[in-house]
Amino acid sequence: MSTTLLFAILLVIAAVAYVLGRMRAGTLSQGRSSALHSRPNYYGAFVALVAFLPPLILVAIWLAVSPFVINSAVSDTFPEEVKGQSQAQQSLAFGMVKTIARGLPLLSEEEVRAVKQDPSSLQSVFAGKGFAVAAEAQSYMLDSAATLNAKSQTSRTVLAALALALSAAGAFFALRVVTPRFRARNQVERVMLWALLLASSIAILTTVGIVASMLTEALRFFSAVPAYEFFFGTVWDPRFAGAGASSSGQFGLIPLLAGTLYIGFVAMLVAVPVGLFAAIYMAEYASPRMRSLAKPLLEVLAGIPTIVYGFFALVTVGPFLRDLSAQMSGLLTGNYASFIQAQSVITAGIVMGIMLIPYVSSLSDDIITAVPRALRDGSLGLGATRSETIKRVILPAALPGIVGALLMTASRAIGETMIVVLAAGVAARMQINPFEPMTTVTVKIVNQLTGDLEFTSPQTLVAFALGITLFCITLALNIYALYIVRKYREQYE
Structure with missing residues (x-):
């Protein structure tokens, strides 16, 4: 059966x-x-x-x-x-x-x-x-x-x-x-109470299981590779070295962490102004009819799979920036050589920023609309214009919540993979030119775990060390964001 x-x-x-x-x-x-x-x-x-x-x-x-x-x-x-x-x-x-x-x-x-x-x-x-x-x-x-x-x-x-x-x-x-x-009601309600308790514990147990599994394998990696070489190394070369050299390769985290933060920073430069201005417009200027139309359309971006954004970056945005830079170089120097590569930090940052716009706008819109109406009416009653009210009253009042929303959005950007794979490449290197390719921690986790592998060598176990590092970074951002949001709620509710 x-x-x-x-x-x-x-x-x-x-x-x-x-x-x-x-x-x-x-x-x-x-x-x-x-x-x-x-x-x-x-x-x-x-x-x-x-x-x-x-x-x-x-x-x-x-x-x-x-x-x-x-x-x-x-x-x-x-x-x-x-x-x-x-x-x-x-x-x-x-x-x-x-x-x-x-x-x-x-x-x-x-x-x-x-x-x-x-x-x-x-x-x-x-x-x-x-x-x-x-x-x-x-x-x-x-x-x-x-x-x-x-x-x-x-x-x-x-x-x-x-x-x-x-x-x-x-x-x-x-x-x-x-x-x-x-007492049938008491027995049934007791069972339902335990069911609700079990359901609420799933998230905690899942988090504990994820951390335990990653930490166990990461400790195996650190038993073969010293922790200081991983956290402070500047060269990422996990391949087996040749004869007479170290057999475990080099596992420097710094190039991957630099790429992760650099691409995330560019993405936030794109997402924060657009998303925040869109939230201000929808919360303060848009009519109810326009708001009911614009907000769902904007949030459609959040439902698009990230692989689609990756293809968009690979097929459209990357070639467009490359050709545009070639035209600009030709007009300025006469040499039509492109100084922006199709796979680059700026390509991944722009496309990832577009993906993050609905997160910034939706969270910021909810926070702005939560500001008490009395603050708006008091400012307008004192003779301030609507723009002055937004700049001097509403945004300062909503600033803690907006900062928390931006930190949550940043943690979302740090964990992105598919856009980076297709738009920024897999080159692990340290440089400050946004027109050159870089890679992130998540991309290397995928690379190290691709194919038929045994979890016995540093080349595969390093993925768990990268994972626990990324987990700690995003956890710290989320905790700090929740702290700020709770402080904001205590002040204005």
């Missing part, structure tokens, strides 16, 4: 239990609601929860644990020469076994026997069924695949039987517990 079908059956049992719980409460109270401690809906909800939650927890635990047990049992069937191979080779072999296991149900018994006699024919047989196998199979893989399918089927059958039995037993027990004075 598939997991989806099992889940559907459990929902049906829960629905039936809900109806039976309501009916039993009504029967025991003889139709008098005043005789019940809780409303009839709570009795039905209690029975449904007892019938649904325990088997649901069982299914979740089973699905989390059973793959490890089954995979271990299947791996034990491998020949000794395969068990003696490296972990990566065993993983590739097990991946092949899983692929064959998915395709075995497509074959008839005669085809299975024929493939066992000649494993090299597996690819052609599967190809005839419209199922692709990347590599040539070995004889033991067929037996292991059959074992994997058999154990998986047994696991699903046992899980379905236990879950359905537990659901039925839970419904029966809950119905026996239901009495007119049973």
Whole structure:
């Protein structure tokens, strides 16, 4: 039985239990609601929860644990020469076994026997069924695949039987517990309270898990490469060095950090004036009709995938700046040589700034409109013009919140990847010319984790050191921004 079908059956049992719980409460109270401690809906909800939650927890635990047990049992069937191979080779072999296991149900018994006699024919047989196998199979893989399918089927059958039995037993027990004075509402609300607590804890647990996973691997990297060489190094060359040199390459963070901050700074130079002026216009000058039209159109920019911005930079903005610089150079010197490269800091900064405009404008607009109306009326009543009121009253009052919004936007810019890959290149170097390419921390994280890799060398583990560094930077920006925003709210709410 598939997991989806099992889940559907459990929902049906829960629905039936809900109806039976309501009916039993009504029967025991003889139709008098005043005789019940809780409303009839709570009795039905209690029975449904007892019938649904325990088997649901069982299914979740089973699905989390059973793959490890089954995979271990299947791996034990491998020949000794395969068990003696490296972990990566065993993983590739097990991946092949899983692929064959998915395709075995497509074959008839005669085809299975024929493939066992000649494993090299597996690819052609599967190809005839419209199922692709990347590599040539070995004889033991067929037996292991059959074992994997058999154990998986047994696991699903046992899980379905236990879950359905537990659901039925839970419904029966809950119905026996239901009495007119049973505090069903308290039990249901307690369950909902725990559900809300679990939902609110997911973000915290996820953050803790991310930090723990990155920190563990980063410590492995720092055990091979000294921390001072990483944080204060000025050369990024993670390739294995030649004979007689260091075998771990050079992992200087400074060029990547400089590129990250430089591109982010250019992006903020573009996004802050445009976004802030747009927010001032929409909050103070635009009519309600214009605001209802302009703000959604501006925020459409926030919904465009970043890869689209990257293509826009690569195909349009970069070539435009390159050709424009060539024309300017030709007019000034007669030499039509471009001094702006298509992939450069300014290209990535302009396009990233366009992407950040809706973040700045939307956050700033909300902050400006939150300034008390009394401040505007008092300034205008004293004879100030609208522009003077905005410059001398509204913006100073909203400044802490705007600064917090800009810091949050900066953390968004620091974490951008796709635009930088396509618009600024992957050259890790230190320079101040905005017309030359640079790269960022996020781009190098992607580069170091691209391809079939083992997380055993500094070349791959450095990605986690970069990740934890970037996490600390953005976390510091967000904490400081939240501090400023909270200070603003305490002052003006």
